[in-house]
Amino acid sequence: MGTPVLMEPIITPSERPGPAAVRLVSVVVPVVERADDLEALYRTFAAELEARGVAYEFLFVLDGGFPPPPELTSLARQPQVRVLRFARTFGETAALRLGIERSSGDVILTLPAYFQVNPEGVGPLLTALENGSDMAVASRSPRVDSWLNRIQTAVFHRMIAGVTDQRFHDIACGVRAMRRPVAEALPLYGDLHRFIPALAAREGYLVDEVPVAQHPQDAGTRVYGPGVYLRRLLDVAAFFFLAKFTEKPLRFFGLVGSVCFLAGAVAGLVLLVDRLSGTGIANRPMLLLAVLLVALGVQLMGLGLVGEIIVHLRAPHRRAYRVREQV
Amino acid sequence: MSARATRPGDPEVSVVAPLYNESQNVQPLVAWILEALAGYPAHFEIILVDDGSRDDTWAQVSAAAADPRVRGLRLGRNVGQTAAMMAGFDHARGRSVVSLDGDLQNDPRDIPALLAKLDEGYDLVCGWRQQRQDKLLLRKVPSWVANRIIRRLTGVPITDNGCSLKAYRRELLDRISLYAEQHRFIPALSASVGARITEMPVRHHARRFGESKYGISRTVKVLVDLFTLKMITTFRSRPLLGFGVAALPPIATAALFCVLWAIAATQFGPAKADALVFPGVALLSAGVAFYLLMLGLVAEVALSSERESANEIPTAWEIR
Numbered sequence: 001m002g003t004p005v006l007m008e009p010i011i012t013p014s015e016r017p018g019p020a021a022v023r024l025v026s027v028v029v030p031v032v033e034r035a036d037d038l039e040a041l042y043r044t045f046a047a048e049l050e051a052r053g054v055a056y057e058f059l060f061v062l063d064g065g066f067p068p069p070p071e072l073t074s075l076a077r078q079p080q081v082r083v084l085r086f087a088r089t090f091g092e093t094a095a096l097r098l099g100i101e102r103s104s105g106d107v108i109l110t111l112p113a114y115f116q117v118n119p120e121g122v123g124p125l126l127t128a129l130e131n132g133s134d135m136a137v138a139s140r141s142p143r144v145d146s147w148l149n150r151i152q153t154a155v156f157h158r159m160i161a162g163v164t165d166q167r168f169h170d171i172a173c174g175v176r177a178m179r180r181p182v183a184e185a186l187p188l189y190g191d192l193h194r195f196i197p198a199l200a201a202r203e204g205y206l207v208d209e210v211p212v213a214q215h216p217q218d219a220g221t222r223v224y225g226p227g228v229y230l231r232r233l234l235d236v237a238a239f240f241f242l243a244k245f246t247e248k249p250l251r252f253f254g255l256v257g258s259v260c261f262l263a264g265a266v267a268g269l270v271l272l273v274d275r276l277s278g279t280g281i282a283n284r285p286m287l288l289l290a291v292l293l294v295a296l297g298v299q300l301m302g303l304g305l306v307g308e309i310i311v312h313l314r315a316p317h318r319r320a321y322r323v324r325e326q327v
Numbered sequence: 328m329s330a331r332a333t334r335p336g337d338p339e340v341s342v343v344a345p346l347y348n349e350s351q352n353v354q355p356l357v358a359w360i361l362e363a364l365a366g367y368p369a370h371f372e373i374i375l376v377d378d379g380s381r382d383d384t385w386a387q388v389s390a391a392a393a394d395p396r397v398r399g400l401r402l403g404r405n406v407g408q409t410a411a412m413m414a415g416f417d418h419a420r421g422r423s424v425v426s427l428d429g430d431l432q433n434d435p436r437d438i439p440a441l442l443a444k445l446d447e448g449y450d451l452v453c454g455w456r457q458q459r460q461d462k463l464l465l466r467k468v469p470s471w472v473a474n475r476i477i478r479r480l481t482g483v484p485i486t487d488n489g490c491s492l493k494a495y496r497r498e499l500l501d502r503i504s505l506y507a508e509q510h511r512f513i514p515a516l517s518a519s520v521g522a523r524i525t526e527m528p529v530r531h532h533a534r535r536f537g538e539s540k541y542g543i544s545r546t547v548k549v550l551v552d553l554f555t556l557k558m559i560t561t562f563r564s565r566p567l568l569g570f571g572v573a574a575l576p577p578i579a580t581a582a583l584f585c586v587l588w589a590i591a592a593t594q595f596g597p598a599k600a601d602a603l604v605f606p607g608v609a610l611l612s613a614g615v616a617f618y619l620l621m622l623g624l625v626a627e628v629a630l631s632s633e634r635e636s637a638n639e640i641p642t643a644w645e646i647r
Binding site for chain 1: 398402403409410414504505548552562570573577615618619
């Protein structure tokens with residue numbers, strides 16, 4: 001295996017980074033859809049890190065489709081700031097990935113491009129890392145959203161809870177601190193950034209939620225178009241599949257395929273009985289349905305088998321476990 | 328995993344035991360293994376793998392690791408018996424490796440006999456539980472049926488595939504990679520890389536502490552997994568052949584219905600409405616066959632980059 005495979009949720013075992021003092025914090029800010037004054041954001045959080053006495057660097061990653069804000073040039077001149085811009089639209093996950101790749105800190109702090117939590121919340125996150133967590137995610141509490149947004153959040157979390165062992169309360173919060181090896185082990189592609197805490201827990205890392213005060217500017221009502229909700233739903237579906245069936249694709253495709261196949265077979269039998277008792281069946285739509293279902297079932301099972309063969313041949317290079325401690 | 332060079336000072340034998348919520352069993356297990364191997368001439372190690380237990384298994388393992396011959400691994404989360412065993416195998420340093428359950432149902436006193444058998448020139452020695460101490464209907468009957476089917480399908484003459492007490496040569500473990508829930512198919516997977524396999528009777532005890540982690544529902548899963556494994560081991564190096572074989576029945580169906588169609592058309596005239604069923608079925612069957620052949624090609628393409636992986640190299644065992 002030469003190049004690392006993007007779609008690898010399970011990676012070769014390595015030891016946990018373990019508790020240690022934070023030396024350099026790389027703050028990665030993906031600027032994708034929504035942004036407040038970036039320079040103000042930088043100043044506020046830099047001051048907070050300064051007050052804690054940790055070294056830091058800021059990486060702003062602008063998506064290609066995002067219009068460059070007026071403060072960009074003066075921001076880029078600030079000390080400890082790097083600004084990167086995608087040539088075209090790649091999305092938030094890709095922005096995080098690039099930021100992590102280009103950063104050099106032993107701790108990565110992801111931060112949304114708008115005020116989501118109060119700056120004082122950063123301290124407890126770093127403390128959690130120093131106390132031995134591999135990842136500390138902020139959980140906005142008390143949450144002062146409108147009821148509409150709260151219902152959205154509840155539904156989203158309920159769906160995710162079906163997949164992960166660990167329950168999260170604010171998985172969509174963009175403020176997360178993690179050790180570098182953890183950040184590099186995350187399978188970040190597509191829109192999986194929403195599931196970063198769950199992905200890390202699935203990799204066997206220790207993830208802690210830290211309650212952090214929500215920033216007043218974050219509290220307004222947000223309403224999205226139907227397209228956004230559809231995409232969220234597909235994200236959850238993709239994550240669900242990734243978490244449950246990457247090791248055994250045939251369990252999924254085989255189940256769906258055999259249900260189709262059996263339904264088709266039953267319909268075919270009914271038609272056969274009808275035909276034998278003298279009723280003509282050639283013009284019945286059910287005939288088409290029966291044959292189609294059988295064909296679909298065979299196809300799905302075939303797909304599952306191809307998946308199984310690929311998983312099998314990759315097995316020597318991957319391990320499902322991660323060692324947390326050794327004695 | 329690449330083969331690790333054994334260093335001088337490494338133990339000759341590694342005993343691997345996966346543990347999941349077995350807090351009360353840890354100390355007795357370690358004591359029992361140490362007692363059973365007390366007179367064993369070679370240097371050995373015990374590797375306890377805590378598979379993300381929710382009780383204080385890890386505290387017990389840490390305490391047991393005060394003995395220099397005992398090592399403990401704690402996994403980040405519960406990954407299941409197969410992956411936990413792999414963790415133990417990956418960290419084992421011995422030239423021979425023994426696996427056993429962490430629930431005291433296997434008897435460590437059988438280990439020296441397994442190792443002696445291994446030295447007769449086998450790569451895998453499987454335990455065969457005598458007088459199995461489990462519930463008849465829930466455990467023994469499904470297991471008996473599953474074992475018969477496994478024997479039939481894989482052609483590996485092992486009576487008791489589900490017994491965890493097994494002894495392996497390092498070279499074999501370097502060649503098989505277990506994932507999902509494949510620990511039950513170790514004999515079959517080993518046979519597919521050409522291992523020399525035998526079995527011998529071992530003792531079996533009733534559970535003393537804790538609860539069994541299995542129910543009857545797994546039998547169906549085992550059978551699905553078995554079917555998958557059979558397909559994979561048979562066709563992994565030539566998927567197009569496999570899909571070609573699978574495409575034969577639809578091709579035959581398509582041909583049959585073409586003939587029926589022709590007969591119907593000549594006998595009753597093309598206007599006969601009832602004859603529409605024949606071209607319909609013929610075309611769909613032909614479509615399925617075509618699809619399967621294309622899928623076989625996709626599999627060939629997808630695998631071309633994975634071909635160099637270790638289990639594609641024909642095995643040649645070193646004669647000792």
